Amino acid sequence: xxxxxxxxxxxxxxxxxxxxxxxxxxxxxxxxxxxxxxxxxxxxxxxxxxxxxxxxxxxxxxxxxxxxxxxxxxxxxxxxxxxxxxxxxxxxxxxxxxxxxxxxxxxxxxxxxxxxxxxxxxxxxxxxxxxxxxxxxxxxxxxxxx
Amino acid sequence: xxxxxxxxxxxxxxxxxxxxxxxxxxxxxxxxxxxxxxxxxxxxxxxxxxxxxxxxxxxxxxxxxxxxxxxxxxxxxxxxxxxxxxxxxxxxxxxxxxxxxxxxxxxxxxxxxxxxxxxxxxxxxxxxxxxxxxxxxxxxxxxxxxxxxxxxxxxxxxxxxxxxxxxxxxxxxxxxxxxxxxxxxxxxxxxxxxxxxxxxxxxxxxxxxxxxxxxxxxxxxxxxxxxxxxxxxxxxxxxxxxxxxxxxxxxxxxxxxxxxxxxxxxxxxxxxxxxxxxxxxxxxxxxxxxxxxxxxxxxxxxxxxxxxxxxxxxxxxxxxxxxxxxxxxxxxxxxxxxxxxxxxxxxxxxxxxxxxxxxxxxxxxxxxxxxxxxxxxxxxxxxxxxxxxxxxx
Ligand SMILES: [Zn+2]
Numbered sequence: 001x002x003x004x005x006x007x008x009x010x011x012x013x014x015x016x017x018x019x020x021x022x023x024x025x026x027x028x029x030x031x032x033x034x035x036x037x038x039x040x041x042x043x044x045x046x047x048x049x050x051x052x053x054x055x056x057x058x059x060x061x062x063x064x065x066x067x068x069x070x071x072x073x074x075x076x077x078x079x080x081x082x083x084x085x086x087x088x089x090x091x092x093x094x095x096x097x098x099x100x101x102x103x104x105x106x107x108x109x110x111x112x113x114x115x116x117x118x119x120x121x122x123x124x125x126x127x128x129x130x131x132x133x134x135x136x137x138x139x140x141x142x143x144x145x146x
Numbered sequence: 147x148x149x150x151x152x153x154x155x156x157x158x159x160x161x162x163x164x165x166x167x168x169x170x171x172x173x174x175x176x177x178x179x180x181x182x183x184x185x186x187x188x189x190x191x192x193x194x195x196x197x198x199x200x201x202x203x204x205x206x207x208x209x210x211x212x213x214x215x216x217x218x219x220x221x222x223x224x225x226x227x228x229x230x231x232x233x234x235x236x237x238x239x240x241x242x243x244x245x246x247x248x249x250x251x252x253x254x255x256x257x258x259x260x261x262x263x264x265x266x267x268x269x270x271x272x273x274x275x276x277x278x279x280x281x282x283x284x285x286x287x288x289x290x291x292x293x294x295x296x297x298x299x300x301x302x303x304x305x306x307x308x309x310x311x312x313x314x315x316x317x318x319x320x321x322x323x324x325x326x327x328x329x330x331x332x333x334x335x336x337x338x339x340x341x342x343x344x345x346x347x348x349x350x351x352x353x354x355x356x357x358x359x360x361x362x363x364x365x366x367x368x369x370x371x372x373x374x375x376x377x378x379x380x381x382x383x384x385x386x387x388x389x390x391x392x393x394x395x396x397x398x399x400x401x402x403x404x405x406x407x408x409x410x411x412x413x414x415x416x417x418x419x420x421x422x423x424x425x426x427x428x429x430x431x432x433x434x435x436x437x438x439x440x441x442x443x444x445x446x447x448x449x450x451x452x453x454x455x456x457x458x459x460x461x462x463x464x465x466x467x468x469x470x471x472x473x474x475x476x477x478x479x480x481x482x483x484x485x486x487x488x489x490x491x492x493x494x495x496x497x498x499x500x501x502x503x504x505x506x507x508x509x510x511x512x513x514x515x516x517x518x519x520x521x522x523x524x525x526x527x528x529x530x531x532x533x534x535x536x537x538x539x
Contacts, residue, residue, distance in 0.1 A: 044401070092285075102396065
């Protein structure tokens, strides 16, 4: 299956959080034109006091950032988290993007031993499970840049 | 504003009580508080109750359901919610009712019966309830939030796994002497370090459990307090804090945080504690007892700094020197803390205040802090809420 077909066969577990652009997966953010704050999710607005609250423009975060912190989870998160099978233990972490925002996500394609604070990470799509139509239900994730 | 004192405290022990309901626990705590104050139910002029979030409509009207057991009297009942700082909101509401001169006597209560296992989302409707996204998209229950901050602390200040274990060792010493605690076992450092890794670097015994429990306080105008208590405990301050823009904490429920700090870490708690110091006219150096929200070993260390008991990165030193022990500079969680009790969301802030009152009255037996005059209870709840209460005798 080509890369294109894979994308068509995937759906996000919730829309409006990440998207596939030409160069890969990006988190969908929004930036306030007045106070300059970036938001994620884009509708979780947290303006600076005194800001006129806009205009707020939707923007994509850089694909790459640096690892600000990480942990490994040794228990399966409760519902509504859903995966095909037990994925524990799995790492999750916070990635700091050049826009000045840190975002949390599952870390994939590596083990905790490969992780170091400050290392370069990239945003990817992470498949949680397949739905009844055979589509990959996805969230965002991060992995070390090779 | 007039002075307010606490004249009655009551608590249902913490634990798991399958077969009971929240009303059973709440009634038990309130009955004990009334008995403690030697007060009749009909003397209560207002009720401020923490919402019991897992109890549907009844739980959201916890004050009404508990009051009806004692007999409905038509007094104002206010049910409040502020996540794990729910009790702080109830406490401040009760305090303000008296301080403003509207009533002389107020009951403040909180109860929780936690669902089994790890807490999870309260809806499956991300359009309205943004909290759902952290569960659905990342599997973020509460411990990873703490672990991610703890890891940053280790990197920044060199906090060790031994430091994290030593917090549990000390808290277990106090919990083992508290009859109301759920966990009474004493732990050694090796036992804590041998416990299973839950969320690196936090191990099982370094994270608080979720418990059932209830606590109640009776507040009274200070000029009438002697009618009910031989040793009334003065409420020197009770405050609510919320977050400050630019706080770099990855707050529970959120999926992002600012990369550049423009406000203190845990700014909601910084804010609540600084308001309280100002209101009470004291500083952390005057505090003999501190009940802080030790949801994990990281919280214990971080809150010493957030509340100004030491400088940034100095909490481990305080712990190692014995400054946080009974007999040290400030007795931290002489109750045994959440570590020995477990969280009971709507009840824990009120329970912390009840523990401080019991200490200031000198009723804590083998874990009594000698000559304690000033005690502080500090809470913290998700998405930027916190409360501080300072008590004096
Ligand atoms: Zn703005």
